[in-house]
Amino acid sequence: xxxxxxxxxxxxxxxxxxxxxxxxxxxxxxxxxxxxxxxxxxxxxxxxxxxxxxxxxxxxxxxxxxxxxxxxxxxxxxxxxxxxxxxxxxxxxxxxxxxxxxxxxxxxxxxxxxxxxxxxxxxxxxxxxxxxxxxxxxxxxxxxxxxxxxxxxxxxxxxxx
Numbered sequence: 654x655x656x657x658x659x660x661x662x663x664x665x666x667x668x669x670x671x672x673x674x675x676x677x678x679x680x681x682x683x684x685x686x687x688x689x690x691x692x693x694x695x696x697x698x699x700x701x702x703x704x705x706x707x708x709x710x711x712x713x714x715x716x717x718x719x720x721x722x723x724x725x726x727x728x729x730x731x732x733x734x735x736x737x738x739x740x741x742x743x744x745x746x747x748x749x750x751x752x753x754x755x756x757x758x759x760x761x762x763x764x765x766x767x768x769x770x771x772x773x774x775x776x777x778x779x780x781x782x783x784x785x786x787x788x789x790x791x792x793x794x795x796x797x798x799x800x801x802x803x804x805x806x807x808x809x810x811x812x813x814x
Contacts, residue, residue: 656777657757658812662746665814669743669755669764671774676766676781680735687728694721734767741766746814750792752784757812765789 660668698717741753750756756763762779764772770781782789791801792810800809 655757655762655811656775657755657762665746665755666744668774669753669814672755672764672772672779672781673738673741673743673753673766675770675772676738676768677735679768679770680731680738684728684731684735687724687731691721691724691728694724737767748813749794749796750789750810750813751794755779755812755814756792756810758808758810761808763788 657668694717698714701713737752743753745753747754750765752765752767754765756765762777764779764781765784766781767783768781769783769786772779772781784793788803791803792799795810797810797812800807802808
């Protein structure tokens with residue numbers, strides 16, 4: 654039996670709070686890494702501008718600008734994800750699968766948030782998955798007792814909170 658099934662309401666809220674804080678940490682670290690990468694590339698371009706000229710310099714500068722655009726878009730998406738994480742209320746216990754819910758299935762536990770990760774809490778592996786993933790499309794809005802097949806495996810939702 655999955656130990657999450659024996660949690661009382663207060664313990665469920667604490668677990669959701671722990672999972673959400675983990676998501677915040679990951680997303681903030683991602684934003685910081687992207688910001689540092691952007692700053693580093695900008696510094697490199699500026700120092701290269703002072704010492705270089707010619708076609709090679711222009712190609713290098715263009716490559717750096719393309720990389721800045723990519724990192725900038727990734728940082729913007731990460732900031733949007735962080736905003737969505739702030740909308741999750743860990744003190745609310747749900748009975749249907751939705752963002753912010755913990756979903757306990759026969760052999761899988763999910764937490765729905767704007768990241769992809771895994772976290773082991775009290776020897777229970779919890780998969781953190783974004784709400785737009787293919788598995789979530791199958792179970793979004795469903796409650797305990799729902800059975801389905803995904804990737805040729807049968808699942809049953811045992812609990813949602």
